[in-house]
Amino acid sequence: VEVVKVVLVRRVEVAGRAAEQFVGVRLVLDRLGANPVFLSQRLEGHVDRYEIPNLGALNFVLHEVLDGGGISSLRSDAQGKALCEALLQIDVEVPEGVEV
Amino acid sequence: MTIRIANGQGFWGDWSEAPKMQLRNGPIDYLTMDYLAEITMSIMQKQKAKDPDRGYARDFIGLMDDIMEECLEKDVTVITNAGGLNPESCQQALLELAESKGLSPKIGMVSGDNIIDQLDELEEQGANFDNYDTGESFDKIRDEVATANVYLGSPPILEALEDDADIIVTGRCTDSSIVIAPLLYEYGWDYDQHDLLASGMIAGHLLECGGQATGGNYEGEWQNIEGLHKLGYPIAEVDEDGTIVITKHDNLGGKVERGSVMQQLLYEVGDPSKYIAPEVIADITEAELEEVGENRVQFTGVKGKPPTDTYKVSMAYEDGYKSEASLAYAWPNALEKAKKGEELLRKRFEEMDLEYEKINFEYLGYNGIYGEATPNPPDDPPEVILRAALRGPNKDDINRFGREIAPLVFRGPACATAYGGGRPRAKPIIQYWPALVEKDLVEPNVSVKEAG
Numbered sequence: 001v002e003v004v005k006v007v008l009v010r011r012v013e014v015a016g017r018a019a020e021q022f023v024g025v026r027l028v029l030d031r032l033g034a035n036p037v038f039l040s041q042r043l044e045g046h047v048d049r050y051e052i053p054n055l056g057a058l059n060f061v062l063h064e065v066l067d068g069g070g071i072s073s074l075r076s077d078a079q080g081k082a083l084c085e086a087l088l089q090i091d092v093e094v095p096e097g098v099e100v
Numbered sequence: 101m102t103i104r105i106a107n108g109q110g111f112w113g114d115w116s117e118a119p120k121m122q123l124r125n126g127p128i129d130y131l132t133m134d135y136l137a138e139i140t141m142s143i144m145q146k147q148k149a150k151d152p153d154r155g156y157a158r159d160f161i162g163l164m165d166d167i168m169e170e171c172l173e174k175d176v177t178v179i180t181n182a183g184g185l186n187p188e189s190c191q192q193a194l195l196e197l198a199e200s201k202g203l204s205p206k207i208g209m210v211s212g213d214n215i216i217d218q219l220d221e222l223e224e225q226g227a228n229f230d231n232y233d234t235g236e237s238f239d240k241i242r243d244e245v246a247t248a249n250v251y252l253g254s255p256p257i258l259e260a261l262e263d264d265a266d267i268i269v270t271g272r273c274t275d276s277s278i279v280i281a282p283l284l285y286e287y288g289w290d291y292d293q294h295d296l297l298a299s300g301m302i303a304g305h306l307l308e309c310g311g312q313a314t315g316g317n318y319e320g321e322w323q324n325i326e327g328l329h330k331l332g333y334p335i336a337e338v339d340e341d342g343t344i345v346i347t348k349h350d351n352l353g354g355k356v357e358r359g360s361v362m363q364q365l366l367y368e369v370g371d372p373s374k375y376i377a378p379e380v381i382a383d384i385t386e387a388e389l390e391e392v393g394e395n396r397v398q399f400t401g402v403k404g405k406p407p408t409d410t411y412k413v414s415m416a417y418e419d420g421y422k423s424e425a426s427l428a429y430a431w432p433n434a435l436e437k438a439k440k441g442e443e444l445l446r447k448r449f450e451e452m453d454l455e456y457e458k459i460n461f462e463y464l465g466y467n468g469i470y471g472e473a474t475p476n477p478p479d480d481p482p483e484v485i486l487r488a489a490l491r492g493p494n495k496d497d498i499n500r501f502g503r504e505i506a507p508l509v510f511r512g513p514a515c516a517t518a519y520g521g522g523r524p525r526a527k528p529i530i531q532y533w534p535a536l537v538e539k540d541l542v543e544p545n546v547s548v549k550e551a552g
Contacts (some may be wrong), residue, residue, distance in 0.1 A: 026243055040453075042471075046371070048371075050370075050371060050372050052384065052385050053374050053389065054385060054386060054387065055362060055365075055384070055387065055388075055389055057362055057365075057366060059366045059369060059372055061306070061370050067458075067460075067510065069531065069532065070420065071139060071529055071531060071532070072420075072491060072529045072531065074422065074424070074458060074489035074490065074491060075269035075460060075462070075489075075529055076468055076469060076487055078463060082470070083468050085319065093374050
């Protein structure tokens with residue numbers, strides 16, 4: 001019922017240009033696994049992550065993150081539109097030798 | 101030959117100028133419009149309960165009043181799910197409109213998606229409407245179901261095109277079916293050409309949210325996007341080999357670039373290797389996305405696999421009530437005042453024995469959206485909006501909440517200004533219940549009638 005999509009376009013585009021640069025992007029995923037504050041307040045389910053290296057894209061599906069769904073949610077951001085921006089603000093440590 | 105399919109509407113209530121601009125600013129072959137979000141059907145159901153001739157997107161009739169003649173002159177075929185819960189009446193209204201204008205288009209109508217009156221019968225035939233997301237038993241909502249609609253695919257729309265329909269209205273169908281059908285019609289693709297079907301499906305998906313593919317709601321460098329006030333909605337140019345180019349009319353605003361198209365590509369997609377439509381299961385993990393000109397993004401390499409033997413069903417049911425209210429507090433000490441307001445309200449609700457399932461307070465302008473994770477919240481914000489929202493099973497209690505808000509202006513912390521109009525009222529919560537049904541249990545209906 002509660003699935004929200006997070007699309008990392010800009011950062012992935014920058015970081016995902018070449019195969020080895022995709023490593024840099026994976027760090028974002030590890031951070032997400034570590035449950036940053038923003039998500040830890042809201043996320044009640046699990047996170048599925050899908051990698052599309054061909055497109056330099058990552059696709060996160062966050063389960064049970066909308067307080068019961070866009071209609072019943074009591075939040076002002078009922079549909080989780082701001083989740084995406086929050087994720088994009090996470091700092092990424094880029095390993096040596098990876099250009100971004 | 102390249103077919104140009106335009107989108108003119110991403111949801112019911114989207115920008116009414118967009119379809120006209122698609123028609124008037126350059127060549128298109130098809131004008132498609134999506135009017136139905138998950139919740140839309142339950143709104144239409146209420147309209148239909150009051151008046152059996154309603155229950156579809158009336159806005160579409162107003163739009164056709166403006167552009168029907170132009171569409172016919174330019175040979176632009178219109179396909180839309182504006183029929184909602186009452187495609188028959190929508191078709192009738194279009195026929196009457198055409199006659200009043202002295203026009204004689206063929207109006208196609210697709211129905212059969214609405215299974216609300218057949219649920220028992222379908223269950224007897226083996227259908228199981230358990231929630232496919234959560235696995236919950238259908239018994240939980242069986243007696244509460246307000247609407248139940250199958251997401252039909254492209255075959256009945258194709259049938260209407262083969263009957264030379266100029267305008268086609270459907271009930272619930274997939275967002276992509278209104279784009280796949282014209283491609284099958286124009287190119288003679290077959291339902292066993294899965295890669296082509298998958299390309300058509302992705303073209304439909306890239307169009308379905310209107311301006312979101314052409315620079316609207318864009319996480320990229322949105323500051324640099326020009327002409328959002330006259331945003332060009334997306335156009336998919338699809339070749340016979342399934343190559344897609346997403347573009348827009350040159351003289352309209354917005355930006356079609358890799359990022360804007362990518363954002364829409366992944367919007368509402370789960371597993372990108374298994375994106376399911378009635379016609380096909382699409383896989384975009386091997387696809388290539390390339391900028392091939394100004395405001396032109398090409399998409400190739402979409403793979404398709406044979407479809408499942410089920411349709412998705414979308415049901416809606418009422419599940420309690422909710423209400424929300426806001427008060428704005430002015431500087432100085434705006435945050436402190438807002439917190440005092442919350443404290444006061446919480447005590448009141450306790451004394452009133454207010455029954456509710458959940459309540460949520462936010463300090464908008466301070467940390468309302470990001471909560472604890474808000475970067476650098478100010479110590480003494482110039483103003484704060486205290487927003488309270490609650491939900492529960494009992495309508496009276498939710499309305500009692502609403503009556504406690506405005507009095508805070510006089511009896512609470514200083515300088516509160518009532519924010520938003522009127523006393524908040526309990527609104528029903530319409531929940532969404534996704535299920536599946538075997539395709540061979542559902543029979544779409546197609547009717548094409550000539551006006552005049």
